[in-house]
Structures are given as C-alpha cells and as structure tokens.
Amino acid sequence: MCKFRRVRNVYSCGHGITLPEEEIRCDSEKCKFSPNHPATCVPPQCLRTCWQYHQFPELYSPHIDALCPTCAAAQ
Template identity: 50%
Template sequence: MLTYVHRCNHGVTSPDELIQCFGTKCIFSPNHPRSCTGAECKKRCWQYRSAPQQYTEEKQAYCPNCVAAGYH
C-alpha cells in the first residue's frame, strides 16, 4: 500500500497492487512447475504470500480534494 502525504497534510492512499513473483519455487508464480505438487512441494516451495508492504511518500503539491477546492 502506498500513501502520499501532500503539502496540505492530507493522506491519499493508492489501491493495493499485486506484484507478481516469477520464481519457480513460489506456488503463486506463473513459473512454478505444474508437476511440483504434494509433500515435496510443501517442503521446498513458498506456500503463502508475505505480508503486504506499506510505503509513505511526501508530495510537495496539494491533494486532489484541496486542488478541487481552489488551493494551489
């Protein structure tokens, strides 16, 4: 999740974005072999998604709502 904190101190959060993993040892990857299944797969491959990361970035502009209200 990415939140922009604007000059007016209002935060605007962007929608969550799934960043695709392309590793062969991740079961969510399009590159994970279809033949890799069962106990052996569970032993050596990533079986769950990690926690989402959160970022905050400062912007030197007003937020969209303040711009619409006439602040520049």
C-alpha cells in the same frame, strides 16, 4: 518471493490517499504465487519444497509537494 505493495500518497495539505494494494510477483520457481511456479508442483511435495506465503508487504509512502485532489478542486 511474491509480496504485496501498499502505497499511501501523503500531500502537503496533510491529507493522505491510500492506493489499491498490488501484488508484486517474483520469478522464483519455488514460490507458489510466481508465474514461473510449475503446474506440476502440487501438494504434498509443494508444501515441503515451495514458499507458501507472501512476504511481508512493501510499504511505500511518498510525500508529494502538492495539494491532494480534494483540496486542489476546492480552490
């Protein structure tokens, strides 16, 4: 099912930068957010047979061994 990905880069200086949220699309025909969901699948049948919500967001927080852009510019 489709979901959102939330990325927050954490730098060695202790600062973090949250990137814009992005949607990760699935290939399922049974997910109303998927590009493969048929245009002919409409309510009320779609409400009974297809996924109507995004899954829980994927949280990703890489630790980067460098200074954040603000601290790097101040040096």
